[in-house]
Amino acid sequence: MTEHQEFDAVVLGAGFAGIAAARELKRQGRKVVVLEARDRIGGRAWTSRLGSHKVEMGATWIHWFQPYIWAEFIRAGLTLHEDPWLPPITIWVDGKPQGIAFERFRQILQDCWSVFAQDGETGHRMELPYDLDSLDGAAALDDLSVQDVIDGMNLTPVERVAFRAEISVQMNALPEDVSFLSQLRWWSASGWQIGLMIDCLARYKVEEGVSRLIEIMAERAGLDIRLDSPVARVDQTGDRVVVTTRDGRTFTAGRVVTALPMNCIKNVAFAPPLSEAKMALSHEEHAAKGMKVLFQTEGEPTGHAIVAEPDAPLNLINPIRIEGETRIYVGFGADGQAFDPTDLDAVNRVLSDLHPDLKAVAATGHDWSTDAFSLGTWHMPRPGQNLRVAQAFAEPEGRVFFAGDYLAKGWVGFMDGAIESGLLTADRVEESLRADAA
Numbered sequence: 001m002t003e004h005q006e007f008d009a010v011v012l013g014a015g016f017a018g019i020a021a022a023r024e025l026k027r028q029g030r031k032v033v034v035l036e037a038r039d040r041i042g043g044r045a046w047t048s049r050l051g052s053h054k055v056e057m058g059a060t061w062i063h064w065f066q067p068y069i070w071a072e073f074i075r076a077g078l079t080l081h082e083d084p085w086l087p088p089i090t091i092w093v094d095g096k097p098q099g100i101a102f103e104r105f106r107q108i109l110q111d112c113w114s115v116f117a118q119d120g121e122t123g124h125r126m127e128l129p130y131d132l133d134s135l136d137g138a139a140a141l142d143d144l145s146v147q148d149v150i151d152g153m154n155l156t157p158v159e160r161v162a163f164r165a166e167i168s169v170q171m172n173a174l175p176e177d178v179s180f181l182s183q184l185r186w187w188s189a190s191g192w193q194i195g196l197m198i199d200c201l202a203r204y205k206v207e208e209g210v211s212r213l214i215e216i217m218a219e220r221a222g223l224d225i226r227l228d229s230p231v232a233r234v235d236q237t238g239d240r241v242v243v244t245t246r247d248g249r250t251f252t253a254g255r256v257v258t259a260l261p262m263n264c265i266k267n268v269a270f271a272p273p274l275s276e277a278k279m280a281l282s283h284e285e286h287a288a289k290g291m292k293v294l295f296q297t298e299g300e301p302t303g304h305a306i307v308a309e310p311d312a313p314l315n316l317i318n319p320i321r322i323e324g325e326t327r328i329y330v331g332f333g334a335d336g337q338a339f340d341p342t343d344l345d346a347v348n349r350v351l352s353d354l355h356p357d358l359k360a361v362a363a364t365g366h367d368w369s370t371d372a373f374s375l376g377t378w379h380m381p382r383p384g385q386n387l388r389v390a391q392a393f394a395e396p397e398g399r400v401f402f403a404g405d406y407l408a409k410g411w412v413g414f415m416d417g418a419i420e421s422g423l424l425t426a427d428r429v430e431e432s433l434r435a436d437a438a
């Protein structure tokens with residue numbers, strides 16, 4: 001193909017960060033194009049189906065504590081769905097299942113989190129979620145792993161399983177692979193209370209689906225989006241940047257917004273090359289490469305919630321929709337390769353090890369970790385990566401700017417953080433385009 005076009009800005013990636021950035025720039029009167037590798041927008045937010053039921057393969061839950069996504073949800077005029085609370089919980093401790101009441105489970109988590117994040121006499125370890133720069137001893141907190149801190153806690157066997165399982169679900173990774181600071185940031189953003197944190201992370205979702213939400217954002221802005229357009233190269237020459245797709249089309253602009261997942265940046269050739277610090281982070285990747293499976297059961301009298309150690313193929317399952325005799329469950333595990341979530345037999349082998357009465361009649365999921373356009377699930381910094389990401393991506397590289405869930409000041413690894421980053425980056429791009437004209 002020989003297509004060649006001129007723009008004020010080219011945005012790479014049509015996830016929430018890219019769509020928010022493109023919309024903002026278009027509102028400033030800029031000529032913008034969005035180049036998206038997939039045949040749909042939304043990136044890691046993708047509403048699909050399990051039989052006749054709508055399910056979220058990626059991003060799901062939103063909350064009014066997440067100001068950017070909440071504003072979009074309200075403006076879009078969509079409907080809130082509340083997921084049911086946990087049914088009777090079975091927790092696996094020392095290889096044996098035992099029942100635990102939800103209130104007791106929640107109290108264990110609150111107590112463990114309070115010790116973990118050192119509230120009480122010494123105050124919260126991180127008071128201001130949006131202010132990493134002024135956090136005393138941030139580097140030392142970032143260098144610790146979640147497991148390093150758990151090792152210093154004096155936990156009973158039940159507490160240990162409950163806390164490690166819950167925090168592994170949040171991280172979609174093992175506790176030894178994730179920075180302590182990553183989880184302090186989440187705890188701080190959700191008001192230092194377990195009830196609020198559960199509400200923020202896994203209670204309310206968009207009935208029509210997150211795909212519909214981002215489609216409304218793009219449609220209302222009238223964005224020029226080119227699907228099936230994976231970007232191969234970004235060349236900065238003089239005062240222009242030339243973006244080349246894998247099929248040879250070129251798009252020239254004054255600025256480029258790279259709104260790709262951090263893990264995918266390495267797969268685009270930049271000339272001049274990006275800083276070593278940026279490339280090193282993209283090659284190291286963040287830690288979340290876990291499992292999300294959705295499955296359907298029929299005719300269960302009460303339903304099940306199951307909690308197991310992080311190294312189990314699934315360490316938390318819970319029903320998220322009940323319609324008559326039908327239950328739709330979600331399950332999470334730290335290893336995205338543990339089994340194939342689209343293979344019903346494989347799913348049922350895993351479920352039967354967790355509870356003899358659990359049998360799925362349909363199942364689905366998406367392998368985000370080997371998907372070349374995500375290479376992971378939600379952004380989850382490894383030890384040391386929170387500060388390194390903030391430093392490495394603080395400045396653009398010439399005319400190439402960066403946005404994504406990994407660059408949020410607040411909700412890192414969320415749709416909210418992706419929008420926050422897209423908006424702030426668009427402001428910086430606009431400022432620099434105006435400086436050109438001055």
Ligand SMILES: Cc1cc2nc3c(=O)[nH]c(=O)nc-3n(C[C@H](O)[C@H](O)[C@H](O)COP(=O)(O)OP(=O)(O)OC[C@H]3O[C@@H](n4cnc5c(N)ncnc54)[C@H](O)[C@@H]3O)c2cc1C
Binds near residue numbers: 377
């Ligand atoms: C299983 C799962 C569960 C999640 N649960 C939640 C949740 O409940 N709540 C929540 O808020 N968040 C959740 N998230 C996280 C959320 O999906 C992300 O934080 C957010 O969608 C990231 O937006 P983004 O724009 O930064 O990146 P992305 O959505 O990944 O967008 C980047 C875009 O770049 C495209 N791209 C990649 N490479 C190229 C290339 N070479 N050329 C062109 N385009 C390219 C991709 O296809 C993609 O569309 C979840 C994610 C997953 C995977």
